[in-house]
C-alpha cells in the first residue's frame with residue numbers, strides 16, 4: 419500500500435467507516451464500503467473479503483474501475499466489488515459507495531412502495547429511490563444468484579441509480595453513494611432509519627412526505643452538520659475496540 423499521506427488518511431477513515439456501519443446496523447457480517455483514491459480518480463480502495471466489523475488497514479486492497487485488483491494483490495476480494503466499480507466509474511461526483519442488506523429497507527425493493535424522505539435527515543432520498551431489477555439485466559437467464567458479480571451488472575445498477583445517491587436492489591439490499599466517506603455513512607444510516615419510520619407511519623395512515631422543495635432545502639442544511647454524528651459514531655467504535 420502506498421504511504422502517501424492522503425491515501426493513508428483515506429484508508430484509515432475507510433477502516434473506521436467499516437466499523438461504524440456495523441455498529442449502526444447499516445451492514446452485518448456482509449456489506450462493504452469503498453473510497454476513490456484521492457490521488458487517482460481511476461482507482462478505489464475496498465477491503466478484502468472479510469466482515470466489515472473486523473476490517474483493518476492491512477485488509478484494504480486497491481482496484482481499477484473494472485473491479486480488477488491492482489499492485490499484484492491476489493487476496494480474495496468481495497464478489498460484489500462491481501457495485502463499487504460500476505458506480506464510481508459512472509459517477510465522478512461520488513467518491514464513496516456503501517452496499518448492505520439492512521432489513522428495514524428490503525420491503526421497499528419488494529413491493530413497489532417507494533422509499534421517500536419522511537424527515538429532514540434523509541432528504542437526500544429526493545423524490546423517491548429507484549429499484550434495480552436484476553432480472554432485466556441478467557443474461558442469458560433472468561434467474562441469478564442476485565449478486566452484482568460482473569461489470570455489466572455494476573454498470574446497469576449505476577444506470578438505475580441515475581443521478582441519485584441511493585438505490586434499492588430487489589430481493590437483495592441497497593447501495594448508497596456520496597462525495598465523501600463521512601457523507602456516505604451518514605446517508606446509509608439515515609436511509610435505513612427513514613425506512614423504519616416510513617413503515618411505521620404507513621401503518622397509521624396517510625404519510626406526509628417532504629416535498630421536493632423541502633427535501634432540497636433541508637438536504638443543504640443537514641449535510642453541513644455530518645461531522646457531528648461522525649464524531650459520536652467514530653468515538654463509540656474506538657471505545658469498543
Ligand SMILES: [Zn+2]
Nearest residue numbers: 498517590591
Ligand atoms: Zn449484497
